[in-house]
Amino acid sequence: MLQQTLKKWLNQFKQYFFTYSNGFYHLPYSSKTPEDLVESLANYPFMKHDRVKQSVYANTPFCSGGFNYQKLEEGLWVIYSKMRYKTNVAFDLVYDDPAEMKIEDKGYYMLSLNNVTSQPIIDLKICEKQLCFANYSWTFFKPKERNCDVNFKGANNKYITLYFNEEWLQKNLLQNSLFSEAGLDKFIMSDQPYIAWPVDEKDELVKNFGIFDEVMNMNNEANHIDFLQFKLCTLNLIFGFLRTCRDQQVFEKHFAIDYENKFSINKVENYLTSNLYDKFPGIDFLAEKFKISESKLKSEFKQFFGKPIYKYFQEKQMILAKELIIENKLLIKEISYKFGYENTSKFTAAFKKYHDILPSELQKQEFDVAI
Structure with missing residues (x-):
């Protein structure tokens, strides 16, 4: 009885625990549902949660910035985050113990457009301008797959992430011909845990960051959100993703990089941009x-960047x-x-x-x- 009581008490503070390894502070967060994700991150110390504006602002020893979130319809959420990192931080997804999960809880897919901007260390005596190197990509994770966002000190990173459950996928995406033309029906049925694919900075998909700044009212300039416009922009983002998969034959060319190698590949990129002289x-x-x-370094670096x-x-x-x-x-x-x-x-x-x-x-x- 005492052991169960102690376990329950410790679970209240589980989201505050962090570890340090591989040169990163690892901050866990729950992603059983988008609601759990929001509450998990909002409950960290130094976080401010505005439930009316549906936004969370952070100013912690790790990072500053925040994210806005919206439930567009049943089974579909959008979360747009913008963070500046004060140290190396890796956000790790944490799921419930499988023994405690409900059978009907199948989790959420995560489709994300990513903008990772690094600021290499450059001698100001030689170059006074602070350079920024932006890398764009998108990722598509299946439910309950291990994921980790790697963020280096000084980075300004943006992520537009769509969360949708199995029912929404079956009703909206699997019925669409472009989804199958893109090979994503095969991906869903495969044992591949995720797809990650680089995006050229001139690609039309990149414009979505400016579009979602406006439709999600990230700068708090509007009195309210135009949900019809918001839904239209979300659909355009999804179709842009599907067309990319089809036109670039992503499913046929992609291969997943394992968790540890992902850290190594990101560290290599950071090392290179910090040693350009x-x-x-x-x-x-x-x-x-x-x-x-x-061999892995050559193939996986090209796959990732x-x-x-x-x-x-x-x-x-x-x-x-x-x-x-x-x-x-x-x-x-x-x-x-x-x-x-x-x-x-x-x-x-x-x-x-x-x-x-x-x-x-x-x-x-x-x-x-x-x-």
Whole structure:
């Protein structure tokens, strides 16, 4: 009797527990239902929950920001979160003990459009501008599958997440021909736990962040939410996702990355963007440093970020190089040397390929503007 009483008492505070591993604070939250998710996060210390506006604001030692939530109809919720991270944080989904779950509780699918923006550490003596590197993706998780959002210190991340249950899926999506054309009926029947796919920053899907800022009244500029417009925008987001799956043959090309490797791949990306002043460290070095095989590193990095690892690193260098030329902090020869190029001509060719302009031409343009 005493043991059961103690267990019940401890469960009241379970959502406040966090652990530290792999360089991250792991914060658990419940996702049995969207209501449970909202209450789980709202009950953390330093959180403010406005039930009228259906928003939660956070200013904790871990992060600042918040999220808005809405139940559009039975079985369908939308949660839009915007957070800035003060340290490395991983949000871990926590489910009830299977022995305590009801048979009819099948959980919720999660379809999410993600914008993860990192701020690499750059010497301000060389580049005064704070650069931001944005990565876009979407994820589609089946109910009760282990999931973890990896967020690095200094990141500004946004997630538009649709939660829908089995009944809503059967009634609305499985009956749609585009759903089957996209191969997602096969995904539902498969043993794959989730799909994660990179999105190009020029893709139409990216515009949804601006659209949902307005329709969910994220800036509190409107007196009320236009639910008809909100539903229309949500449907457009779903159909955009389905068209992407169909046109890019996502189900055929996708493979799931396991939980531990996901951490490693994200750490590799963060390491690369924090060391842009050096030449590419090499696949063998990265594989050994982050405890992942070279073959997995190459294939899973491309799966997660949409580009081969060296090309990804080179493109981020070219973005930084442009800022250095604009600020006139370093000579082109110096930039070339810093980035590990054998000679200036190879750097110039890489710069021209990415920016469609020679670095010398950009330098001249900036000089002409200055005078």
